[in-house]
Amino acid sequence: MVIAGSALFAHNARKVIRNIKLGKAANRSDRPQERWMTMLKVAFGQTKMAVRPVPFLLHLVVYLGFVIINLEVLEIVIDGVFGTHRIFADLGGFYSFLIGSFELLAAGVWLACAIFLIRRNLLKLKRFSGVEMKSWPKSDANYILITEILLMSAFLLMNAADAKLQALGVAHYQQAGAFPVSGLLQGLLPDSIDTLIFMERFCWWFHIVGIFGFLNYLPYSKHFHIMLAFPNTYFSNLKPKGEFTNMDSVTNEVKAMLDPSFVPAETAPGKFGAKDIQDLTWVNLLNAYTCTECGRCTSVCPANMTGKLLSPRKIMMDTRDRMEEVGKNIDKHGADHQDGKSLLDDYITREEIWACTSCNACTEACPVNIDPLGIIVELRRYAVMEESVAPASINAMLGNVENNGAPWKYSPADRFNWAEGN
Amino acid sequence: MEFKVPTMAELMAAGEEPEILFWVGCAGSYDERAQKITRDICKILHHVGLKYAVLGTEESCTGDPAKRAGNEFLFQMQAMTNIEVLNAYNIKKIVTGCPHCFNTIKNEYPGLGGTYEVIHHSQLIQDLINEGKLKAEGGESFKGKKITYHDPCYLGRGNGVYEAPRKALEVLDAQLVEMKRCKANGLCCGAGGAQMFKEPEKGNKDVNIERIEEALATEPQFIAAGCPFCMTMLNDGVKLKDKEQEVKVLDIAEITARANGL
Structure with missing residues (x-):
């Protein structure tokens, strides 16, 4: 019985590890x-x-x-x-x-x-x-x-x-x-x-x-x-909580845009941001399996406490549920099976990801250093960079930053006018 | 203003370098309420005789709202353009008037080739107090006044700066009261993560109302802020609660400037 019990556990643990490895690389x-x-x-x-x-x-x-x-x-x-x-x-x-x-x-x-x-x-x-x-x-x-x-x-x-x-x-x-x-x-x-x-x-x-x-x-x-x-x-995040990752794939493109003579070392064209669990990192996925659904994150989330749909705990549970689903698909139909579903939209809605203030109350509250914000940001990146789908006011803000160098519609020539005032 | 705010271009033309660059930020440049904070930071810098400069029209958005909204392209375009300007001026040390600019330049610019010593203006004020260059005298007295400080997420939890703004208030000999949710447990004003630029999602309350109720529960005369976005949200909250007469929302820099009669 000891052997059978241990063997069964080893078998299931291997599956969990395989599922976590569906995620992208991250250096921790x-x-x-x-x-x-x-x-x-x-x-x-x-x-x-x-x-x-x-x-x-x-x-x-x-x-x-x-x-x-x-x-x-x-x-x-x-x-x-x-x-x-x-x-x-x-x-x-x-x-x-x-x-x-x-x-x-x-x-x-x-x-x-x-x-x-x-x-x-x-x-x-x-x-x-x-x-x-x-x-x-x-x-x-x-x-x-x-x-x-x-x-x-x-x-x-x-x-x-x-x-x-x-x-x-x-x-x-x-x-x-x-x-x-x-x-x-x-x-x-x-x-x-x-x-x-x-x-x-x-x-x-x-x-x-x-x-x-x-x-x-x-x-x-x-x-x-x-x-x-x-x-x-x-494997938790040791950097300041306010810091978001810089995407290397974007750095290469931006460098090439600003300096035509720049040749990026290697280009592996991939998706920007995350639509499904395979686009997240293995750390995000390990986080999802670790979550014990205590709800400290959700109870301190400013969006959740004011009645919005967003719940950081649900972000983690959805990620885990989707990962389990993808894992079962692999068991049944092989590694390349597509079920036409994805983490974004089939599990986590747009309304949820746009309600986040990125305040880090959830990551601070988690007793085991889970990071729901990291997943929300990747989903936003996918929506904005791959689909160009965002709330209209966000698009307007992005347009302003691009054209005037400020999130509001003011002329860059007026930027120093504050010094005239009293 | 009673003095001229020096720009980097002017200093460079004169063959000089400042000790510190004051990064004003978009809100500090354009938002009328935040412009006052900007001018007060300059008054403090001028008052203590620190050699500083601003970029003026050469400054541009750090890219923070674009990054939080998920547009990494736009963020990095902004970042690299700014880094080029900063590096061309050989900038070593930066003070920002906004926790979002502070976080972005301090944490996210180094990976893109822009490494500087970056401090928030509350840290500058704390340093000046510690060095004995700044006191609370010659101006409005805050002695015994009830002040509660609201932690901006990107200064507090985001970067662990909890003490500097409180030190800047302690010299006032005022009565500092903490809200129930403060420091690492502080509650967001509702504007972070690009929320400043959009309508909130459907819910039963606005985040800034939740926060202002907590602030008002301490029965303060002043609510101290350290971020132009928090300033907007808290001010709106105070207005909505019809408490403008009793409670004033002021930035740490404004309080410091007032206390010193600047």
């Missing part, structure tokens, strides 16, 4: 030291979560619980393969300390997930609603939380049954561990040794099968962030 290998530091701080240290203290603390419990309780999974697997019981019990007092800590964390995770469920489904926080949070994204979140609650329940019940069996002196269940939480549950358990053994075994299997099931759920789910947050922050 510079300044490695700074990149490691960013990953340590933002992903490992969760620094950007702290802005909102309540979810930060709850999330921290689940995060620590996940990382630390998984140490116990190692023992669970070894016990399973070799038929041992609590193989690390020889660690003595330290072992008791470990198991005790795991239990406290498990109870914390259980409670945090329950609060998360309440926040989503009963308190109906605005951040978890919105046009993009219907059907699958909504149930995905609930499935994750319920699964975590079940896994933690199984873990605690297993310990409770085990502790009771140990207390009863049943063979194979030698004394080991400390049970600060499951000890409280023992009273609720039946006294029959057979039933207890069944419970202990059942929970053990449930926990281990659950973990491998959950692992394979990740690539289909927003919960993939627990892995991708690390590479995503490593």
Whole structure:
């Protein structure tokens, strides 16, 4: 089962990597030291979560619980393969300390997930609603939380049954561990040794099968962030947020226009900007897979909070959905299949991309450094440079810059008139 | 103006070079309200005796609105033409009156062959205060007045400049109050990303109204700005809320000039 579970995950992970590689090249290998530091701080240290203290603390419990309780999974697997019981019990007092800590964390995770469920489904926080949070994204979140609650329940019940069996002196269940939480549950358990053994075994299997099931759920789910947050922050944008990329392909053409003797080194004619996911960079696509749909971006977006259609979270979810669709097309029909659809228009509308003020509130708010603005800009570039389609007032502004060197219709000869005033 | 604003062409003809070039920007050149800010920046430069110059009619749009709107061609045409002018004058240091010009020249020009030390006018004011060349005396007193500062996106989040404009206000001995959303969490005025030049998309509120409500909630006498576009949006907001008598929107440069009686 371990092998099958891991193999299936590897298979799906390869597909995700293939999909991300559908994107164009982007160099994010510079300044490695700074990149490691960013990953340590933002992903490992969760620094950007702290802005909102309540979810930060709850999330921290689940995060620590996940990382630390998984140490116990190692023992669970070894016990399973070799038929041992609590193989690390020889660690003595330290072992008791470990198991005790795991239990406290498990109870914390259980409670945090329950609060998360309440926040989503009963308190109906605005951040978890919105046009993009219907059907699958909504149930995905609930499935994750319920699964975590079940896994933690199984873990605690297993310990409770085990502790009771140990207390009863049943063979194979030698004394080991400390049970600060499951000890409280023992009273609720039946006294029959057979039933207890069944419970202990059942929970053990449930926990281990659950973990491998959950692992394979990740690539289909927003919960993939627990892995991708690390590479995503490593490859995040280290430049000032206000800086947009200069397009080299345009530089060559503009240079050739200004200086006829200029011969560009190489010309690979491609699209300007992005119409579909293949026109985005692999970083944009990695961003899309990393997004866990928390909605911090959308909740701080000036366009969204004033009722416009734009939602940065939807930009990321659309990108991921389209990427999955293109990936499935490749699986079914081969790499060159065209389905006549595209990210722009079939997923993201013009109204959305033109509502952006490029204020960077979304990129600042993202706890894992996702950049929705980068995608919006590429879509605008496609609309303006490939199609010449933009709101009329934008076209007028562009015409003015081209003709008068200012976004308004003023004569360049009047540019210095301000010095006459008082 | 009581003095003549020197141009690069004149300085070059006289065989001189300025310490700093003042990049005025389109809004600062043409927009009536922003022209006042431009003149106040010149008054400050003149007052402290810094050798400066402007490009005058040789200046052109940095290309920022074209780039944010997705027209990279037009942006690079503008950028390369400007870089040619700046490099021909051997410019080393630039102060801008606008965070958008500041961001574009500072971050996006180097890749196209234009590398300069670029500062925003609030940073210049902070430097002058730190060097003891600029104080808050001889003019209007802001002592005890309630001022709230609105972070322009391209100065704050865009380039991490949060302290300079606040330092420029601190010398006034005024009462500085922060809005709920400030610094890295600051809320946009609604004009960035080429929004200044178009009607907003369909929604239930304008962004500048959302912002001005937050600003007014601090009950300020002055709202301090650092960007000509924010200035327009905030002013419109104050007008719409019918608060023109109680609240004045002023640029950091204007406040500094007033405090020094310039």
